[in-house]
Each structure stands twice: as C-alpha cells, then as structure tokens.
Amino acid sequence: MxxxxxxxxxxxxxxxxxxxxxxxxxxxxxxxxIETAIGMGMSVIFVMTLSTIITWFLYQYILLPLDLLYxxxxxxxLVIASLxxxxxxxxxxxxxxxxxxxGIFLPLIxxxxxxxxxxxxxxxxxxxxxxxxxxxxxxxxxxxxALVLMAGIRERLENAPIPKALKGLPISFITAxxxxxxxxxxxxxMGLSL
Amino acid sequence: MKSKARQVSVLFIVAIISAFLLSxxxxxxxxxxxxxxxxxxxxxxRKVFPDSEVHFKTVKYDTLWRVSEGNRYVGIVFRYGKRxxxxxxxxxxxxxSTGKIIKILIPKExxxxxxxxxxxxxxxxxxxxxxxxxxxxxxxxxxxxxxxIDGVTAATISSRAATAAVREGLKEFEDYLxxxxxxxxxxxxxxxxxxxxxxxxEEVVKDKLWKGKDRFVYLSYKKGFISKVGVVVSIxxxxxxxIHIQRPExxxxxxxxxxxxxxxxxxxxxxxxxxIGDIDKLDALSGATVTSEAVKEAIKLGYEELIKERx
Amino acid sequence: xxxxxIDGIIxxxxxxxxxxxxxxxxxxxxxxxxxxxxxxxxxxxLTFSNLLISLLRNLIPRNLxxxxxxxxxxxxxxxVDYMLKAYVPPxxxxxxIFVPLIVVNCxxxxxxxxxxxxxxxxxxxxxxxxxxxxxxxxxxxxxTIREILGQGIWLSIPGVFPGFKVFGEAFTNSSVLLMIxxxxxxxxxxxxxxxxxxxxxx
Numbered sequence: 164m165x166x167x168x169x170x171x172x173x174x175x176x177x178x179x180x181x182x183x184x185x186x187x188x189x190x191x192x193x194x195x196x197i198e199t200a201i202g203m204g205m206s207v208i209f210v211m212t213l214s215t216i217i218t219w220f221l222y223q224y225i226l227l228p229l230d231l232l233y234x235x236x237x238x239x240x241l242v243i244a245s246l247x248x249x250x251x252x253x254x255x256x257x258x259x260x261x262x263x264x265x266g267i268f269l270p271l272i273x274x275x276x277x278x279x280x281x282x283x284x285x286x287x288x289x290x291x292x293x294x295x296x297x298x299x300x301x302x303x304x305x306x307x308x309a310l311v312l313m314a315g316i317r318e319r320l321e322n323a324p325i326p327k328a329l330k331g332l333p334i335s336f337i338t339a340x341x342x343x344x345x346x347x348x349x350x351x352x353m354g355l356s357l
Numbered sequence: 358m359k360s361k362a363r364q365v366s367v368l369f370i371v372a373i374i375s376a377f378l379l380s381x382x383x384x385x386x387x388x389x390x391x392x393x394x395x396x397x398x399x400x401x402x403r404k405v406f407p408d409s410e411v412h413f414k415t416v417k418y419d420t421l422w423r424v425s426e427g428n429r430y431v432g433i434v435f436r437y438g439k440r441x442x443x444x445x446x447x448x449x450x451x452x453x454s455t456g457k458i459i460k461i462l463i464p465k466e467x468x469x470x471x472x473x474x475x476x477x478x479x480x481x482x483x484x485x486x487x488x489x490x491x492x493x494x495x496x497x498x499x500x501x502x503x504x505x506i507d508g509v510t511a512a513t514i515s516s517r518a519a520t521a522a523v524r525e526g527l528k529e530f531e532d533y534l535x536x537x538x539x540x541x542x543x544x545x546x547x548x549x550x551x552x553x554x555x556x557x558x559e560e561v562v563k564d565k566l567w568k569g570k571d572r573f574v575y576l577s578y579k580k581g582f583i584s585k586v587g588v589v590v591s592i593x594x595x596x597x598x599x600i601h602i603q604r605p606e607x608x609x610x611x612x613x614x615x616x617x618x619x620x621x622x623x624x625x626x627x628x629x630x631x632x633i634g635d636i637d638k639l640d641a642l643s644g645a646t647v648t649s650e651a652v653k654e655a656i657k658l659g660y661e662e663l664i665k666e667r668x
Numbered sequence: 669x670x671x672x673x674i675d676g677i678i679x680x681x682x683x684x685x686x687x688x689x690x691x692x693x694x695x696x697x698x699x700x701x702x703x704x705x706x707x708x709x710x711x712x713x714l715t716f717s718n719l720l721i722s723l724l725r726n727l728i729p730r731n732l733x734x735x736x737x738x739x740x741x742x743x744x745x746x747x748v749d750y751m752l753k754a755y756v757p758p759x760x761x762x763x764x765i766f767v768p769l770i771v772v773n774c775x776x777x778x779x780x781x782x783x784x785x786x787x788x789x790x791x792x793x794x795x796x797x798x799x800x801x802x803x804x805x806x807x808x809x810x811x812t813i814r815e816i817l818g819q820g821i822w823l824s825i826p827g828v829f830p831g832f833k834v835f836g837e838a839f840t841n842s843s844v845l846l847m848i849x850x851x852x853x854x855x856x857x858x859x860x861x862x863x864x865x866x867x868x869x870x
Contacts (some may be wrong), residue, residue: 180849184695188688188774228645233383233750236768237742238377244738274774276691283765328866333858340854347849350443364729371736375743382747386754393757466761474846 166297168243173301176350179277180309190310191335193268200314206234206268208300210250211278215299218282219292231320240283247273264339279308294338312342402434405451405460416610421530430454433534437526441518444469448522450487457532459497461487461523467668475515483509483516485525497526549574552601553591562666566659572598577659581651586619592663597636600628602652619648633660672791676798681806681864688775692766693807694853698818701825703811705759707804709752709767713744714776714803715796718784725785737780738771745771775799797864810856810865818847 179185186207188318193203218239226232254262272278281302285295316338325334378659402413406424411431413422422434435497438447446468452542453461456497459641461484470476477483486506487495496504497513497520508516520530555569562568565576572593602620626644631639691708696706717740719729728736749767752760760767770776777800784792814835816822824831846852 184691184850186767187690187694190691233379233746234376236746236771237379237739238751240734240738240742242773244735268864274777276769276772279772280691280765280769283768317775326862329791329858329861330865333862333865336854336858336861340851340858343845343850343854347851360729362733367727367729368732368736368739372737375739378743379746382750385715386750389754391748392755393754397757 166294169297170292170301171276171352173298174305174308176352177304178305178309178346178349179281180306181339181346183280185280186275186306189268189271189275189277190306190313190334190339193271194313194335195317197311197314197318200310201307203268204303204310206272207301207306208277209279210243210247210269211266211281211303211339212296212299213250214246214278215282215285215294217242217246217294219290219295222293235283235286236355240279243278243282244273277302288315309342313338316342337346363537397592399547401462405449405462406432406434407451407460416533421466421533424451431531433528433530435526437522437529439518439522439525441468441470441478441515442475442512443471446470446519446522448484448519448526450523450526452530452534454534456491456527456531456616458487458523458527460484460492463519470515471512474509474512477509477512478515478519483519491560492524492527495520495527549576549589550658552589554599566663566666573663575657575659577618577662579651579655579658581619581648586648586651586655588652588659591655592633592660595629595633597628597633597656599630600625600652600656619645619652624649626654628656633657671692672794673798676795676800677802677805680799681802684788686797688778689773689803690857692773693803693810694850695739695766696763696859697807697810697814697853698848699762700808700811700823702759702762702786703755703807704804705752706763706766706806709748709763710770710773710777710803711777711797711800712748713741713770714800715793716744717741717776717790719789721780721784722789728785733781733785734777737777737785737848738756741776741780742771748870758861767783775803805843806860810853810860813859814847816851817844818849 173179177183180187180190189203189207194200212295221238221242224233226235226238247269251262254269281299284302287297288298289297313335317335318337329337370544374418401411406413408426408431411424411426413424413434415421416423416433419587420436423430424432424434432452434449434451436447436449438445440446440447444467446463449464450464451461453459463479463484465476465479468476469480470478490505493503494505497506497512497517498504499508500517506516506520508520534668549567553572553574555567555572555574557569560568561571567574571592574589574591576587576589576622578588582584589603591600603608603623604620619642627639628636636653639653655668692706692710697703717737720740721737745768748770749760750762752767779795783795787795812822815824815831819831820833820835821831823829823833844852847856
C-alpha cells in the first residue's frame with residue numbers, strides 16, 4: 164500500500180514536471196509531436212531508473228561512509244553523463260532497433276535536470292532500495308504523461324488562431340500553466356500532500 | 358597511445374584539483390553550518406521557554422528536551438505530531454514543571470497545509486491561545502465545552518490537528534514531567550526494557566544503569582567515525598547477553614549518528630553470549646571499522662562503570 | 669568586448685531567447701530575494717567556469733572535453749552550494765536542490781562548449797557575465813511579479829525583512845496565491861516571453 168501511495172505521489176500529486184519544475188527543457192523542446200514525446204519519455208524512464216539506482220548505491224556505500232557528501236553533485240552528474248554515453252554505445256551496437264527509436268534522445272538527457280533532480284530527491288527522502296526504484300519509475304512515468312499530454316495539446320494548437328506574440332513558446336507555457344492548475348487538483352488525493 | 362594517455366591524465370589532474378578545492382571549501386564551511394543549525398534549534402527552544410537563565414538538554418532527538426536552571430529541573434520542551442489536512446503538524450511546546458503550557462510554536466518548515474487557510478496555524482495569534490492552558494482546556498471551542506482554542510476559520514482540520522498534537526503530546530510526556538529530574542532514567546527505562554529483553558527493572562542503579570532479575574543493562578556511548586554511537590548492553594555477570602545499537606531515530610544524544618550499517622541485527626548478533634574479555638576479538642564490520650571499534654569500546658567502558666558500582 | 673557582454677543580456681538571453689535554464693527560473697522565482705540569490709549563484713558559476721575553461725582551452729583534449737567541463741562546472745556549483753549553506757542558510761533552504769541543479773543548466777554547459785572553449789579569457793568572462801546577468805535580470809523580474817501578485821509584498825527576506833507591502837494589508841491577506849504556485853510560474857514566464865516577442869521584434 165505504501166509503495167502504491169509513493170507511486171501516486173510521484174506520478175500525479177508531485178508530478179516532477181508540472182509540480183516540481185524538473186525536466187522543463189525537454190518538456191518544451193520535444194513535445195511538438197506525440198511520437199517524439201513518447202520516445203523521449205521512454206528514454207527518460209530507462210535512464211532515470213538506472214541512474215537513481217546507481218547513485219543510490221554510490222551514496223549509501225561510498226559517499227556516506229567516507230563522509231564525502233560534498234562530492235555528491237560532482238559524482239552524480241559524472242555518473243549520469245557516463246551512463247548516458249554508455250547506453251548510447253550499448254544500444255547502437257547491441258539493440259539497434261531500440262537505438263533508432265530512443266537513441267537520438269539520449270544525448271539530450273544528460274542535461275535533463277529531471278534525472279539529476281530525481282537522484283537528489285531520492286537521497287533526500289531517505290528511501291530504501293525498493294522505494295527508490297518505485298520513486299524513479301513513477302517520476303519518469305509522470306514525466307512521460309506530462310510530455311504526452313502536452314504534445315497532444317500542441318498538435319491541436321498548430322491549427323488554432325494564436326496572437327503573433329504568443330506563438331511558439333509563450334502559448335506552450337500558458338498551456339503548461341493550465342495543466343499545472345489541473346494537476347494541482349490532485350493534492351490531497353488519498354491524503355498525499357504537495 | 359601517448360596522446361590518449363595525455364588526454365586521460367588531463368582529466369585526472371582536473372578531477373584531483375577539483376577534489377582538493379571542494380574538500381577545502383567543505384572543511385571551511387562545515388563548522389559554520391553546524392553552528393547555525395544548533396543556534397536555530399536553540400532559538401526555537403527559547404521561543405517556547407523564554408527564560409534566559411535556562412539551558413536545554415536533548416533527551417530524544419527532535420522530540421524531547423529537558424530544561425534546567427543550573428542543576429534544577431524546571432520543565433520540558435516537546436514536539437509531537439498529528440496528521441493535519443495534507444501534512445503532519447508538529448508543534449514545539451514548552452511546559453513548566455507543574456504541567457502548564459508556557460508557549461507553543463508551530464514552525465512553517467516542513468508544513469504543507471493549505472496556503473492561506475491551514476497554514477495560518479503558524480501565525481502568532483493561534484499559538485498564543487495555548488499559553489497557560491491546562492490539559493482539559495486544550496480543545497477547539499466547537500469540539501468540547503471546556504475548550505478554549507479558536508480554530509482558523511475554514512481550516513478546522515488543521516486547527517483540530519494542531520490542538521490535538523499539543524494535547525496528546527502533553528499526555529505522552531506526562532510521565533517524564535512528573536518525575537522531573539529522575540525521569541530521565543525512567544524515560545530510558547521503557548525503551549531499554551523493550552530493546553534489551555529485560556523483563557522488568559528491579560532497580561535503577563544510576564543514570565543509564567539498570568538492574569534486572571537476571572542481568573544488568575547499561576547504556577554506553579563512544580565516539581565513532583562521525584558522531585557518538587550508543588549501545589544498550591545486556592550483561593549477566595561477565596557474559597554479554599546481547600546488545601542493541603542506537604538507530605539514528607532513537608537518538609538520545611544531540612546528533613543522531615550515522616551508524617546505519619553497524620546498527621544491524623547481523624552485526625549485533627555477533628555480540629550474543631560473549632564473555633566480556635573476548636569482546637575485542639570479535640570481527641569489525643567491513644567498511645565500518647572505526648564505528649565497530651567504537652561499539653566495542655562502549656561495551657567495555659560501560660562494563661567498567663558497572664564494576665565500579667557493584668563494589 | 670562590450671558587445672559580447674550586451675549580447676549576452678539581450679540577444680542571447682538565456683531564458684527568453686534560448687529557452688534554457690527554465691527549471692530554476694520557474695521553481696525559484698517565488699520571491700524577488702530568492703530570484704536574486706539564484707541569479708547571483710548562476711553568474712558566479714557561469715563566469716568562473718567560462719574563465720577557467722577558456723584559460724585551459726589549449727590543454728583540454730577535444731574528445732574528453734565534456735567530462736572535463738562537467739567536473740569544472742560541478743566543482744563551482746558545489747562551492748556555491750556550500751557557501752550559501754554556511755553564510756545564507758535561509759536562502760539556501762529556499763533554493764533547495766536547484767542550486768546543485770545549476771550544473772545541468774544547459775546554458776552553462778552550452779556556453780562552455782560553444783564559447784569559452786573557443787575564445788580567449790577576456791571574452792569568455794564577458795560572455796559569462798552577460799549571459800549570467802541576463803538570466804538574473806529575468807529571474808528577478810519574474811520573482812518580483814510573482815511575489816507582488818502572489819503575496820502582496822516585495823523583497824521579503826526571511827528572518828530579516830518582511831518586505832514592502834505594495835498593495836496594502838488587505839491585498840496581502842487575500843492575494844493571488846496562484847502566482848506563487850506552479851501554474852503562476854508558467855503564466856509569468858509566458859507573459860514575459862510574449863512581451864519580449866512583441867516589443868523585441870520592433
């Protein structure tokens with residue numbers, strides 16, 4: 164039950180994009196079409212889960228016992244960057260099908276603040292291993308759904324009469340504002356708070 | 358090959374310089390950061406117990422503090438939590454030795470009630486209502502005829518929770534309050550009995566040393582790698598029956614230490630039914646040598662105290 | 669050189685033009701003071717990392733440049749993080765994880781790669797300062813808008829100064845709370861971008 168609530172919290176109530184402001188660059192950059200949104204979302208699920216697990220282990224078994232907490236930022240970001248490089252090569256060679264679907268998004272993910280952000284949030288919330296995995300997957304799913312929803316709306320917006328000054332990014336932000344407003348409604352859902 | 362080696366060595370050099378730079382900044386800022394958080398804690402405690410002559414001693418981390426003036430016990434400060442609308446409300450309450458509330462404080466940090474409504478319980482006027490009340494009066498007016506607390510309009514759930522937190526916290530720490538100075542040992546008693554498997558306390562020999570039917574139990578501290586490690590030791594004559602290592606949330610001293618790995622049953626079991634002289638021979642936990650040695654030291658030190666008392 | 673600096677603020681404005689560094693912009697602009705703090709932190713990191721990378725640009729090998737940039741940038745970020753924690757703790761708490769997250773601000777890595785690596789130090793510094801300042805200014809404007817509309821005060825500094833009550837007591841008690849919540853952030857930036865597009869094109 165606890166894990167289910169954790170999932171709900173990370174997926175909806177505390178959606179990392181609309182509520183916590185993580186992962187906004189790709190959110191606006193890649194959400195023009197639903198296909199690309201799904202592609203990006205899937206890559207994020209992959210990378211986010213793996214990187215959260217790896218950083219969790221590094222934190223628990225190296226940084227913490229050796230009192231090296233201040234190296235957290237440097238270590239985590241290097242791990243994420245290396246992981247992404249490694250995944251790119253791995254996909255290219257071993258799973259070409261997957262690479263052609265998701266590969267192009269991988270380089271963009273390194274600077275996706277959501278990945279590093281979730282790694283940090285995970286540590287700060289003092290989760291155990293299982294909870295960390297649930298948290299990572301749920302957050303990534305939250306990212307996916309926010310992205311897909313945004314893409315769906317933007318595809319429709321293509322044909323709508325928008326004032327010239329608001330075309331492009333501004334109208335996307337207004338859309339995001341409305342989405343965030345809707346998601347705010349989830350707070351208090353099943354007793355989960357912001 | 359040569360150029361590759363050169364490239365990697367540049368990376369290495371940069372990394373090493375970075376590590377040095379950061380450890381320098383860390384060393385410089387760490388004491389400042391620690392000092393700030395203890396100053397902050399003290400200032401909150403003083404807000405609910407305004408006497409400038411008193412000093413505070415942590416009995417249980419972030420839960421209970423003993424207030425004394427010199428050696429004289431004058432009251433407690435406690436924190437107790439109750440679930441509000443969308444977060445847990447944990448007021449800080451100062452109580453004098455007769456059980457009357459001096460002042461309370463509901464901090465904004467960590468609280469996420471509805472902004473503009475539930476969050477108003479953090480405002481001064483709400484907390485002020487509690488001063489001087491007795492247990493019977495700590496109810497919302499609408500909940501109980503003796504109640505003297507006005508809730509926040511349209512934020513009943515938050516108000517009710519905050520009030521209940523104060524009231525129930527008072528009840529929870531009643532024992533401690535009434536036994537005042539010697540309450541400390543008794544406060545430890547319940548936890549200690551539970552953790553050591555001792556059936557009942559025959560005698561409280563002194564602070565942190567209890568005598569049971571078939572054993573003694575003592576609580577002993579030694580500095581580990583980062584902070585103090587606390588060990589509850591059950592001992593019969595000169596054989597250690599078992600130990601329990603303090604978990605961070607059971608913190609009985611000011612800074613709960615990082616002893617997560619050592620405070621595991623796997624490590625604690627090594628000390629079951631061991632002759633006191635053999636304690637040194639036990640294996641330390643790999644990767645936590647300093648802390649493991651601290652545990653052993655704590656056991657031995659407490660034992661020495663025990664011998665002194667028995668003479 | 670001055671050209672580089674000014675371009676950084678206007679033509680290449682991180683937020684309004686490049687749409688980079690959005691995460692901290694929206695998360696931290698709930699008050700003018702927070703925005704200012706974050707802005708200064710970014711200026712520090714950007715300027716120093718640009719400087720260092722530019723100074724070392726002939727020593728940094730091409731194929732290992734990204735990890736080296738990352739180490740340098742994250743070092744400065746960590747330095748800022750701990751200095752804030754020690755000397756301005758309330759600000760540090762408000763900014764939270766967004767200080768360490770400066771390291772993934774694509775703007776900083778982007779400038780390191782795109783500019784600092786290819787230009788001499790005095791240009792790199794100007795670029796860093798300009799871009800950083802442009803970012804800080806936008807952040808500050810957003811912080812002001814959101815704080816005034818959302819709380820009715822301006823420049824409140826927790827623990828030190830309760831802020832100027834811009835619209836009077838009544839407004840402070842029932843302000844447009846939405847502005848300091850997530851949707852408000854998105855709205856504020858949409859507004860700024862729209863204005864920039866409208867007037868900037870002229």
